[in-house]
Amino acid sequence: MPGPFTLAQIASQLGGRVVGDRQILIRQVGSLAQAGGGQIAFLSDARHRSGLSATRASAVVLGPEAEASTALPRIVHDNPYAYFARVSQLFNPVTAQPAGVHPAAIVSPSARLGARVSIGAGCVIGDGAAVGDDTCLYPRVVVYHGCRIGARGIVHSGAVIGADGFGIANEGGRWLKIPQIGGVSIGDDVEIGANTTIDRGTMDDTVVEDGVKLDNQIQIGHNCRIGAHTAMAGCVAVAGSADIGSHCSIGAGALILGHLSICDHVNVSADTVISRSIRKPGTYTGMFPFDDNESWARNTAVVRQLAKLADRVRALEKRAQGQGGGDG
Amino acid sequence: MPGPFTLAQIASQLGGRVVGDRQILIRQVGSLAQAGGGQIAFLSDARHRSGLSATRASAVVLGPEAEASTALPRIVHDNPYAYFARVSQLFNPVTAQPAGVHPAAIVSPSARLGARVSIGAGCVIGDGAAVGDDTCLYPRVVVYHGCRIGARGIVHSGAVIGADGFGIANEGGRWLKIPQIGGVSIGDDVEIGANTTIDRGTMDDTVVEDGVKLDNQIQIGHNCRIGAHTAMAGCVAVAGSADIGSHCSIGAGALILGHLSICDHVNVSADTVISRSIRKPGTYTGMFPFDDNESWARNTAVVRQLAKLADRVRALEKRAQGQGGGDG
Amino acid sequence: MPGPFTLAQIASQLGGRVVGDRQILIRQVGSLAQAGGGQIAFLSDARHRSGLSATRASAVVLGPEAEASTALPRIVHDNPYAYFARVSQLFNPVTAQPAGVHPAAIVSPSARLGARVSIGAGCVIGDGAAVGDDTCLYPRVVVYHGCRIGARGIVHSGAVIGADGFGIANEGGRWLKIPQIGGVSIGDDVEIGANTTIDRGTMDDTVVEDGVKLDNQIQIGHNCRIGAHTAMAGCVAVAGSADIGSHCSIGAGALILGHLSICDHVNVSADTVISRSIRKPGTYTGMFPFDDNESWARNTAVVRQLAKLADRVRALEKRAQGQGGGDG
Numbered sequence: 001m002p003g004p005f006t007l008a009q010i011a012s013q014l015g016g017r018v019v020g021d022r023q024i025l026i027r028q029v030g031s032l033a034q035a036g037g038g039q040i041a042f043l044s045d046a047r048h049r050s051g052l053s054a055t056r057a058s059a060v061v062l063g064p065e066a067e068a069s070t071a072l073p074r075i076v077h078d079n080p081y082a083y084f085a086r087v088s089q090l091f092n093p094v095t096a097q098p099a100g101v102h103p104a105a106i107v108s109p110s111a112r113l114g115a116r117v118s119i120g121a122g123c124v125i126g127d128g129a130a131v132g133d134d135t136c137l138y139p140r141v142v143v144y145h146g147c148r149i150g151a152r153g154i155v156h157s158g159a160v161i162g163a164d165g166f167g168i169a170n171e172g173g174r175w176l177k178i179p180q181i182g183g184v185s186i187g188d189d190v191e192i193g194a195n196t197t198i199d200r201g202t203m204d205d206t207v208v209e210d211g212v213k214l215d216n217q218i219q220i221g222h223n224c225r226i227g228a229h230t231a232m233a234g235c236v237a238v239a240g241s242a243d244i245g246s247h248c249s250i251g252a253g254a255l256i257l258g259h260l261s262i263c264d265h266v267n268v269s270a271d272t273v274i275s276r277s278i279r280k281p282g283t284y285t286g287m288f289p290f291d292d293n294e295s296w297a298r299n300t301a302v303v304r305q306l307a308k309l310a311d312r313v314r315a316l317e318k319r320a321q322g323q324g325g326g327d328g
Numbered sequence: 329m330p331g332p333f334t335l336a337q338i339a340s341q342l343g344g345r346v347v348g349d350r351q352i353l354i355r356q357v358g359s360l361a362q363a364g365g366g367q368i369a370f371l372s373d374a375r376h377r378s379g380l381s382a383t384r385a386s387a388v389v390l391g392p393e394a395e396a397s398t399a400l401p402r403i404v405h406d407n408p409y410a411y412f413a414r415v416s417q418l419f420n421p422v423t424a425q426p427a428g429v430h431p432a433a434i435v436s437p438s439a440r441l442g443a444r445v446s447i448g449a450g451c452v453i454g455d456g457a458a459v460g461d462d463t464c465l466y467p468r469v470v471v472y473h474g475c476r477i478g479a480r481g482i483v484h485s486g487a488v489i490g491a492d493g494f495g496i497a498n499e500g501g502r503w504l505k506i507p508q509i510g511g512v513s514i515g516d517d518v519e520i521g522a523n524t525t526i527d528r529g530t531m532d533d534t535v536v537e538d539g540v541k542l543d544n545q546i547q548i549g550h551n552c553r554i555g556a557h558t559a560m561a562g563c564v565a566v567a568g569s570a571d572i573g574s575h576c577s578i579g580a581g582a583l584i585l586g587h588l589s590i591c592d593h594v595n596v597s598a599d600t601v602i603s604r605s606i607r608k609p610g611t612y613t614g615m616f617p618f619d620d621n622e623s624w625a626r627n628t629a630v631v632r633q634l635a636k637l638a639d640r641v642r643a644l645e646k647r648a649q650g651q652g653g654g655d656g
Numbered sequence: 657m658p659g660p661f662t663l664a665q666i667a668s669q670l671g672g673r674v675v676g677d678r679q680i681l682i683r684q685v686g687s688l689a690q691a692g693g694g695q696i697a698f699l700s701d702a703r704h705r706s707g708l709s710a711t712r713a714s715a716v717v718l719g720p721e722a723e724a725s726t727a728l729p730r731i732v733h734d735n736p737y738a739y740f741a742r743v744s745q746l747f748n749p750v751t752a753q754p755a756g757v758h759p760a761a762i763v764s765p766s767a768r769l770g771a772r773v774s775i776g777a778g779c780v781i782g783d784g785a786a787v788g789d790d791t792c793l794y795p796r797v798v799v800y801h802g803c804r805i806g807a808r809g810i811v812h813s814g815a816v817i818g819a820d821g822f823g824i825a826n827e828g829g830r831w832l833k834i835p836q837i838g839g840v841s842i843g844d845d846v847e848i849g850a851n852t853t854i855d856r857g858t859m860d861d862t863v864v865e866d867g868v869k870l871d872n873q874i875q876i877g878h879n880c881r882i883g884a885h886t887a888m889a890g891c892v893a894v895a896g897s898a899d900i901g902s903h904c905s906i907g908a909g910a911l912i913l914g915h916l917s918i919c920d921h922v923n924v925s926a927d928t929v930i931s932r933s934i935r936k937p938g939t940y941t942g943m944f945p946f947d948d949n950e951s952w953a954r955n956t957a958v959v960r961q962l963a964k965l966a967d968r969v970r971a972l973e974k975r976a977q978g979q980g981g982g983d984g
Contacts, residue, residue: 029837031859082827085834092835096782096801104762106432106449106467121762121780122796124449124467124485126424138819139762139780139798140450142467142485145424154833156819157780157798158851163466163484163522166543166561171410173575174557175541177482177519178413179420181357191833194798194819194853195486195873197522197544203359213831215822216853217523217875217893219545219562229830233822234875235893235911237545237563239580239598247829252895253911253929255563255581255599270895271911271929272618273581273599286618289628290928290942295635300945302634307954309638310965316644316972434760434777434795452777452795452813454752468778470795470813473752491794491812491850494871494889499738501903502885503869505810505847506741507748509685523814525850525872531687545851547873547890565873565891567908567926583891583909583927600946601909601927614946617956626963637966644972 003027003091004038007059007073014086016061020073024058029088032057043069044081061087095136095154102139111143114151126162132188144200150188150210158195161186165199165206165222165240178202180222187211193218193234209246227264331355331419332366335387335401342414344389348401352386357416360385370412371397389415423464423482430467439471442479454490460516472528478516478538486523489514493527493534493550493568506530508550515539521546521562537574549586561598659683659747660694663715663729670742672717676729680714685744688713699725700737717743751792751810758795767799770807782818788844800856806844806866814851817842821855821862821878821896834858836878843867849874849890865902877914889926 005013008022030039032048035057042061043052052060052070059073061080077083097118101107104121111125114133119125123137126145131137135153143149144162155161167178182201187210192198198220199206206220209228219237220226226238227246236250239258244250248262251270256262260274265281268274272286291299302309333341336350358367360376363385370389371380380388380398387401389408405411425446429435432449439453442461447453451465454473459465463481471477472490483489495506510529514536520526521544527534529551536548537556547565548554554566555574564578567586572578576590579598584590588602593609596602600614619627630637661669664678686695688704691713698717699708708716708726715729717736733739753774757763760777767781770789775781779793782801787793791809799805800818811817823834838857842864848854849872855862857879864876865884875893876882882894883902892906895914900906904918907926912918916930921937924930928942947955958965 029859034860079825079827082825082832085823085825085827085832088835088837089833092837094833094835102762106430122450122468122778122798138800140468140778140796140816142450144466144485154820157800157816158486158523158814158853160468160485160522160544163544164482164519166521166541167413168519168541168559169407169410169413171407171413174539175559176410176413177417177422179416179422181416181420191820191824193822194816194855195523195545195814195851197486199522199544203357204362211830213822213824215875216816216819216855217545217851217873219543221562231824231831233895234877235563235891237581239561252913253893257580257598268618269621270913270931273615274618275598275615283621284618285621285624286616287624287628287929287931288616288942288944289632290924290930290940291632293925293939293941295632296941296943298635299632300634300943302638303631303959304945304947304951304955305638306634306956306958306962307951309641310958310961312641312645313965313968313972316641316648317968319648320972320975434758450778450796468796470778472794472813486814486851488796488813488850488872491872492810492847494849494869495741496847496869496887497735497738497741499735499741502867503887504738504741505745505750507744507750509744509748523851523873525814527850527872531685532690545873549890563891565909567889585908585926596946597949601943602946603926603943611949612946613949613952614944615952615956616944617960619960623960623963627960628962630962630966631959633966634962637969640969640973644969644976647976 001028001091005090007040007075010040010087010090011075013090014083016075016077016083018073018075019067020059020071022073024073026059026091028091029084030057032060040075040087042080042084042087044084097136097138108145120157129162138194144184147184147186147200149186150190152189153186154191156192156194156196156216159192160197161192162200163197165202167202167222167240182206182222184208187228190214196220199240215252221258233270329356329419333418335368335403338368338415338418339403341418342411344403344405344411346401346403347395348387348399350401352401354387354419356419357412358385360388368403368415370408370415372409372412425464425466436473448485457490466522472512475512475514475528477514478518480517481514482519484520484522484524484544487520488525489520490528491525493530495530495550495568510534510550512536515556518542524548527568543580555592657684657747661746663696663731666696666743666746667731669746670739672731672733672739674729674731675723676715676727678729680729682715682747684747685740686713688716696731696743698736698740698743700740753792753794764801776813785818794850800840803840803842803856805842806846808845809842810847812848812850812852812872815848816853817848818856819853821858823858823878823896838862838878840864843884846870852876855896871908883920 004027027038032041032051032055040059041057101119102121105123107125108127112130118136120139122140130148132151147162164180168175185205186208193216196218199222207225211229213231215234221240223241230248232250233252238256243261245264260277267283269285332355355366360379360383368387369385429447430449433451435453436455440458446464448467450468458476460479475490492508496503513533515538524546526548527550535553539557541559543562549568551569558576560578561580566584571589573592588605595611597613660683683694688707688711696715697713757775758777761779763781764783768786774792776795778796786804788807803818820836824831841861843866852874854876855878863881867885869887871890877896879897886904888906889908894912899917901920916933923939925941
């Protein structure tokens with residue numbers, strides 16, 4: 001483990017403004033609630049300011065708006081969360097697995113592995129697949145034949161890259177399989193969560209561009225494109241042939257239907273189903289509200305009568321208008 | 329790779345009507361957008377007709393309604409999508425893994441393997457399990473003890489067949505496990521996607537009938553029956569003891585609750601929760617619409633007041649009626 | 657397999673009141689529908705009482721309210737479902753895998769394994785991880801470095817314990833990874849389903865307390881706490897830093913958003929999104945109702961106009977009030 005570093009040393013490497021004792025020694029990061037001596041915590045959201053008074057951390061990273069909320073030694077930075085990420089990277093390796101191919105990994109002789117790759121136990125790398133420099137595959141990742149992962153990638157256990165897309169054609173009530181002869185092409189600096197699956201394309205590649213971050217148990221269908229620097233939280237499903245722009249963020253459990261496109265800089269809220277293309281940046285939501293079970297049952301009964309309810313309101317309006325006068 | 333074939337040779341094998349140069353040589357399939365010389369593309373949906381003018385494919389498969397939309401050599405068929413599946417199968421193997429048991433697979437001595445099975449690296453086949461003729465298990469599939477997969481099946485990486493169903497009984501606030509002593513019985517011609525899970529039955533078998541096609545990350549609970557030739561898109565969840573008919577299609581992310589039954593020929597739309605039995609063929613939907621975040625927030629606030637809103641409309645109607653006359 | 661036992665022997669071990677032939681020999685449990693001679697079935701829900709008349713089971717477990725519904729030898733107990741769980745445990749082992757470490761498992765030399773653990777083929781146990789006494793890991797479970805599982809646990813195939821939490825900070829449109837240096841701490845008597853993922857904490861541990869039961873394909877984000885004896889059905893997703901109480905039950909496909917807390921004894925219905933903290937025990941629901949596709953389309957069109965509809969009702973009310981009199 002690198003370090004320890006003084007606050008002054010940290011700021012000289014990462015920027016930010018030190019307030020208070022510059023020489024205090026930091027050995028590790030910690031949470032406001034659990035950090036102790038020698039640890040630096042952070043505050044990125046002013047709503048959690050109350051945690052500052054109780055913390056036993058030796059120092060804290062925070063934004064200028066919270067600078068005066070503590071007497072602790074501190075580093076002030078406009079983006080305390082990103083700053084904290086860099087501080088943590090200073091003390092901790094980004095991946096926990098040593099470089100090299102584990103003897104219990106199965107790598108096809110025709111696969112190409114970059115420099116300093118780390119391939120965990122139980123990984124299976126298919127014929128003609130490629131893994132870029134400095135990429136880490138944790139145990140039990142499968143990369144099917146011909147699929148490519150770029151440099152500095154991180155793929156967590158159980159992820160499956162390049163299984164067949166779901167291509168079936170109905171003929172007289174039975175399903176014919178459409179061979180999936182495309183591949184998967186994953187850019188640089190991509191992280192892929194545990195048990196996430198990315199299907200190979202039907203004929204062309206499924207594409208995941210540089211800097212994409214995918215959480216666990218995400219499903220990316222065949223022929224999709226996921227634009228650069230887009231992030232998806234856990235359990236998102238993207239159906240086949242969807243085209244998602246760059247710098248998007250997709251909330252947990254959201255579902256993007258197939259054959260549609262989403263432009264750059266779109267935020268999709270958790271649990272939202274995107275059922276048509278989005279051409280304008282912004283935040284889109286479609287989460288059904290929860291309630292205590294009784295209220296839900298009462299309100300939901302009306303949902304199934306909404307069209308009739310709207311008709312009844314229209315009839316009342318017509319009648320009111322027919323009566324003339326009024327304030328309308 | 330088989331081929332090349334002329335259009336005439338393809339049509340003599342698969343049917344369809346050739347229009348234009350019958351002798352043109354085809355080596356592979358391709359998408360309208362990416363295909364080049366020697367490739368055959370297809371058009372199954374007239375809405376994508378614009379792709380025809382720009383394609384550099386050597387030939388195309390299409391339906392009679394689009395026959396006149398291109399001067400390219402073409403094969404005309406009533407079901408161009410299914411036809412294309414067959415053309416692609418002509419040029420490409422349906423599975424990419426050679427027959428045989430990979431040395432890094434773990435197969436119980438009491439498991440029964442059919443002829444020409446293909447068992448990938450890292451697969452685990454439990455005691456007394458059975459895998460039928462010509463079935464392909466990609467790397468890292470687990471088949472628990474006593475579970476059976478039929479002939480010509482395809483199971484993708486990370487799938488787990490026969491883990492314990494979720495059988496727990498509450499006793500004074502603690503959970504007792506109910507041993508799951510049933511198995512899983514999977515028919516012929518079934519495809520199972522990556523990281524899909526099918527639980528063993530509590531006492532009887534969980535049953536997946538012939539010709540079922542399951543995409544990735546699907547969860548099938550214990551004691552379910554999935555009827556023949558039913559297809560499910562990614563991330564569908566089927567709770568325990570659901571009985572789903574034949575020739576159904578279940579959209580991505582749909583949820584079928586437990587202990588209910590769905591008749592044959594039912595289509596469930598994506599993201600729909602089936603909360604009671606369905607006894608009539610047809611299409612069923614329950615997707616909450618998304619909107620820009622502001623509109624969503626405004627409309628959703630009313631959802632939680634719907635029962636009251638309906639009461640207020642009723643009061644207005646009563647009042648209007650009380651006033652007599654009107655146009656009602 | 658233990659047994660056979662007479663009804664009298666079963667009741668002397670597990671309690672309950674025998675009615676009818678006490679000496680009948682039972683060799684195994686079975687379902688009402690499929691059980692034959694020598695098998696004992698159960699009825700836990702009076703709605704399934706019709707199954708009693710047709711069963712060929714030799715005996716049945718049921719509650720006092722159904723005691724008179726059959727002439728079969730029977731054991732009457734207030735909690736027939738829990739009683740049945742115990743009867744089944746009498747005849748069947750709770751886990752199907754022998755104790756010991758499979759030669760095809762990869763266990764770090766620095767991992768600590770308790771007595772009588774069962775570690776299946778293809779499992780990977782990281783540096784400094786710990787697995788408690790009598791815990792069974794089915795094939796292909798991954799336990800990342802430093803994560804701990806308590807005693808008497810059961811973890812099904814494909815589960816991943818301790819992959820990195822989804823910690824990323826945005827800096828100028830790119831994502832910085834926040835090293836995930838916490839672990840996962842799992843209590844005693846916890847069951848974890850196939851392909852379920854539990855992420856390690858950012859700095860502190862993700863905590864799963866004693867007696868928790870998790871079905872398949874569940875995702876637990878970093879820094880969460882899942883309180884003791886809480887059960888979650890398949891495909892639940894819990895976002896980061898959620899704090900869930902004890903004795904909760906979470907229905908299939910539900911989504912718990914991050915940074916919120918749920919008190920003890922809360923039931924969340926299937927497919928419900930919990931988007932704010934819950935401080936009162938009870939049942940909470942947010943499932944959007946399904947309908948035939950046409951009715952759904954009609955009603956859903958109104959959902960997107962609900963705020964306007966409410967405004968129109970308000971206008972009508974105002975107008976009605978302006979007309980004075982009435983019955984309001």
